[in-house]
Amino acid sequence: MNEHELLALLKSLDVEYEYHAHPAVFTCEEARDHARNIPGLHSKNLFLRNKKKDCYYLMSVQADKRVDIMRLAKMIGETKLSFASSEDLLEILQLTPGSVTPFGLVNDRENRVRFYLDRDLTVDRVGFHPNANTATLVIDMQNFSKFLVHTGHTRIEIDVPVREMSS
Numbered sequence: 001m002n003e004h005e006l007l008a009l010l011k012s013l014d015v016e017y018e019y020h021a022h023p024a025v026f027t028c029e030e031a032r033d034h035a036r037n038i039p040g041l042h043s044k045n046l047f048l049r050n051k052k053k054d055c056y057y058l059m060s061v062q063a064d065k066r067v068d069i070m071r072l073a074k075m076i077g078e079t080k081l082s083f084a085s086s087e088d089l090l091e092i093l094q095l096t097p098g099s100v101t102p103f104g105l106v107n108d109r110e111n112r113v114r115f116y117l118d119r120d121l122t123v124d125r126v127g128f129h130p131n132a133n134t135a136t137l138v139i140d141m142q143n144f145s146k147f148l149v150h151t152g153h154t155r156i157e158i159d160v161p162v163r164e165m166s167s
Contacts (some may be wrong), residue, residue: 001094001106003132009106010137015146018138020127040125040138045100047093047113049084056084056092060102060128061118061160071161076116094131101129102144103137105151115153118160 001009010017020038042063049056050073057076061067073081086097092112093104102115126144127136139147148155 001131003130003135006103006106006131009150010147013146013150015139015143017143018125019130020136020138022135038127038136038138040127041121041123042127043121045102045128047084047089047095047100048081049088050078051080051082056088056113057081057116058093058100058102058105058113059116059118059160060121060126062120065118065120065160066163068161068163075158075161076114099129099131099133101131103128103131103147105148105153106131108151108153111152113153115148115155116160117155117157119157120160122157 007019018039022038043060044063044065046059046061046067047056048059048069055078059067059072069081073079084092089095089097089100092108093100094107095101095104102117105113105115122141125138125140127138129135130137145155
């Protein structure tokens with residue numbers, strides 16, 4: 001489902017959001033330059049897989065968090081996590097690098113992906129890409145939950161561990 005199809009779906013589900021167009025962004029640093037006037041919390045989304053490559057995880061966290069992936073793996077019962085390949089991202093969520101978003105869960109019809117949401121993102125409206133990195137949708141958790149119910153995914157809220165800065 002592309003951006004236009006997603007927006008039509010959200011309208012049909014009576015999901016309220018704010019749409020903010022911007023130039024294509026591929027990193028949090030690039031997004032920060034264009035997000036100054038976009039309200040709400042800004043997110044980054046990590047598409048991860050386990051060591052056996054048989055479990056996939058989508059982690060939505062605050063954009064400025066430095067995630068400790070080793071501690072995160074232990075928290076969710078895995079021995080090791082790594083970034084999934086761009087081929088897996090395209091096959092499972094029909095997204096490309098730079099466009100990773102929980103709205104891609106609509107394309108995971110087999111429910112292969114577990115969705116984790118950083119608790120820090122649950123207190124305000126959050127910005128996510130609409131399956132394309134040329135816009136941001138700002139949405140509150142009540143409306144976002146309507147979308148998740150439609151996809152058959154649940155959100156697992158966790159306190160995402162932060163990597164300590166080395167001195």
